[in-house]
Amino acid sequence: MTKMKKTWWTGLAAATLLGLAGKAQAVPTNPAVLSIDVTVTASLSVTVNGAGASTEAVTFSGTPNELLTQASTTTVTNNTGVLSEIWKLSTDAQSMDQTASSPWTLQTSSVTVGQDAYALQAVFGSSNTVAAGCPAATATDWNPPSAALLTTTPVQYTSSVFGDSTLNNNGSYQPDNLVSGEMFAGSSRALCWRIVAPASVTTTDTQEIRIVVTAAL
Numbered sequence: 001m002t003k004m005k006k007t008w009w010t011g012l013a014a015a016t017l018l019g020l021a022g023k024a025q026a027v028p029t030n031p032a033v034l035s036i037d038v039t040v041t042a043s044l045s046v047t048v049n050g051a052g053a054s055t056e057a058v059t060f061s062g063t064p065n066e067l068l069t070q071a072s073t074t075t076v077t078n079n080t081g082v083l084s085e086i087w088k089l090s091t092d093a094q095s096m097d098q099t100a101s102s103p104w105t106l107q108t109s110s111v112t113v114g115q116d117a118y119a120l121q122a123v124f125g126s127s128n129t130v131a132a133g134c135p136a137a138t139a140t141d142w143n144p145p146s147a148a149l150l151t152t153t154p155v156q157y158t159s160s161v162f163g164d165s166t167l168n169n170n171g172s173y174q175p176d177n178l179v180s181g182e183m184f185a186g187s188s189r190a191l192c193w194r195i196v197a198p199a200s201v202t203t204t205d206t207q208e209i210r211i212v213v214t215a216a217l
Helices: 002-025
Strands: 046-048 074-078 086-090 117-125 188-196 212-216
Touching: 046 212
Parallel strands: none
Antiparallel strands: 046 074, 074 188, 086 212, 117 188
């Protein structure tokens, strides 16, 4: 009799647990949710004049610390397709001498530099800046801090750094997002530059000076 009673209680307990489990599974849900994960495949990308690299030329007449620039603008574009990005400008520690014999050394002065040395500045203007709209070599546009001196450390383009308020032709000289400094996908800006040439040189070799535009999140 004891064995039968024990078996009966065991069966009852098992049935009760099954019943509770069934009730747990039957708890109603309202609403039900379908989650859709959207993978973004866009990558950081920026172009200069529609390409990954572009070349411009200027002539140094030999005047010590001559200010070199040109009127034509360069176009920088966020060509990621859908991704917003910030832009940072930098340059190399020295120029690239065609024969690698006497490169110029980068210095940080908007007025004077030494022998075989140079300084480099850049500003952004609106995408509607006329093709020949870059500031003249002696224009106040080149006064820091807006026309910051480029170094080997990438510096972010913001409303106050690299942004030229005089180049606002029917558009903005500032980044699209004034808080984060981001440029929206497909957005472009005009880029202008100025070089402070050496006080003297030791060779007539052509020097390549680079402005590096780096895209970042």
